[in-house]
Amino acid sequence: MNAQKQEFDSKIKEIEEKNEKIKGNLQDQIDGLTMENEALREKMAEKNKQIMEQKAVITDAMKIAQVRSNYNEKYPRKTNVKIYGLKEEPKENSSVEVIRMLKEAANVDLCDEEIVAAHRIPGRAGQIRPILLKVKNTAVKSRIMRKRSTIKNLSRGLRLADDVTRLNSTLIDRLNNHDLIESAWYFNGSVYAKSVNSDRRIQFDIYDDITRKVNSR
Structure with a gap:
């Protein structure tokens, strides 16, 4: 009996050693x-x-590229004026129509030599197509734009506007919808705004942090 027990204990020990080794x-x-x-x-x-890090570098590069692109795009537009609401005539000469309108509506004398180009551009469906007017220089444009309010107040619904890039237009909308901004506008190729707490005008670029820039003033 003792021999069997010893044999059993030996096998148990052998199994336990194998298990430990496996474990x-x-x-x-x-x-x-x-x-x-x-x-x-x-x-x-x-x-x-x-x-x-690579995404951040790419994002920064894209922002820089868009800022430069916007900068390059806005300067050829500095002497452009968009004219809204001027009735479209069959086979019209846009330059002649603009000269006539400015004289009649706001007593602005504009001659052919001061106009680089004038043509209709696509507009909203069902509305009169705007005229894009390009003038000789910023002095001529200023002479026209000084009469913007006079023309806007006419009953015929005429309106003058700057030829603003898409990115600058988006920036103006973003500023006008911001709680810290009272008004925003485009002038001479740049976007400006006035905060609700100050009469100073602040120049903005397309990727500026509006809150930070206003509060830093």
């Missing part, structure tokens, strides 16, 4: 996988950091 091997494998997993996490974190 040890498994733990070694788990530890190895854990280390590999941690190394992969560190590599992924580093890759994500690099990707975020």
